[in-house]
Amino acid sequence: MRVLNYFIFGFLLISSVACGGQKDQVVTIETKYGNIVAILFDDTPVHKSNFLELAESGRFDSTEFHRVIPDFMVQGGDVFTKEGMPSEEWPTLPAEIRTNHFHKKGAIAAARQGNNINPERRSSGSQFYIVLGEIYTELELTADMPKLQSAFMQYVQLGSQEALRNEYSRLYAAQEFDSLTHLLLSKRAEIEESLNLKLTKDLTKEEIQAYTTVGGTPHLDDEYTVFGEVISGIDVAEKIAMEERGPRDKPLNPVYMKVSVEKMSRKKIEKEYGYTYPDGE
Template identity: 30%
Template sequence: MKSYLYLLVLIFVSMQFCAQSNKLQFKTTHGSFKVILYDFTPKHKKLILDAIKDDVYKDALFNRIIENFVVQGGEHDYDIAQREKDLPTNEHHRLAAEFDSRAFHKIGALGAGRDDNPQKASFLNQIYFVVGKAVSVTDLDNIEQKKSIKFTKEQRETYFSKGGLPRLDGDYTVFGEVYEGLDVLLKISKLKTNEKDAPLQPVFFEIIEIKE
């Protein structure tokens, strides 16, 4: 009976995510993968859809790659800092964080980068994908105690079965996930990099909205 109920839960969760409204294809120099955007993080969804229409990510690069951590692309932290260095803080444009228990840092999650601003607001033109690592019961228990948070049953089961980066939950906005071609993303995450985590060979990508 428990197995039957668990199967029903998995089917319900799968249907929930398949029903999301917008899907993207990431075409890279190492292959393509597909992403679903969450309807329950609407501001971040709109941000990237608008960015695609405005060619913000045209000839974009995955410019920071850390195996077992993230593959990051778009505007680099350094470039943002240089652009904003002479601007007052109130002119550092950010998007307010959108945290939802259904959006967490499992492997394949799509998140928005940010600096150390206290509001945890996102950069407008920087994204990352979680490649993460295995997660144990002890890992989650320690994070819960340290951050005074509580992982849901779904989060715990997903982290135990797939892995990820739970320590980032509640600090960075997740607004989508890879649903096809995860192997391409994982291959990119293993590319050789320099001391600044930049790949030795440029990894270009473009984003196309999938019309169904």
């Protein structure tokens, strides 16, 4: 993410979650388009505790969704700019990147600075984003595109592949980049067999199911901490993403938020929102 934004630390674990796991905190983000309701994950405890602390103290209130991109994400919660804190003093959180949490549509993740100045992938101390994303075919999803591109360029140098090389050159000259991508994908299995290479990524059944049905942003996986999930109101986030934008993808008409927290039994959460807690939680 191209953001320079961050988070304050809060290391308290929530006693009601720790005691028997019978209750959880339901987060409601109120906007002019309606409410977004979410739960936060227990196995990202620093991020969960921090977010709840900011919400319960009212510090998120009157912050904006300040960066919105259709079919990608909506980002907000810039507490420290609102409070006038110098950017060099913005707190960060240690990364809590878990392989069981990925960027499917509705995922809530922490913004952060880029790897060039943040190799530890520490999270912003307040800013978060809600994933929208796109639906992928399984072929698109499982292809290791950097490796495939490199192997394709090697493959088309073979004398037997002159026609393929010419087709690639034609599409490139015409800047038909979607067609170029389809061309590469269509040749993946052929190139794998010819060059004896593996050009696929290993994804779980859950990832493939999610990204090929509800969608998401898989290229962000393993790079940002996913610490929550929208359980109601993803359509509200989609409406926010459609706002007319100015520089830096900021809505021309501000979209403010007010964030509240309600303790609720997990059984009630499952019944009211259709959310299923993972086994063992």
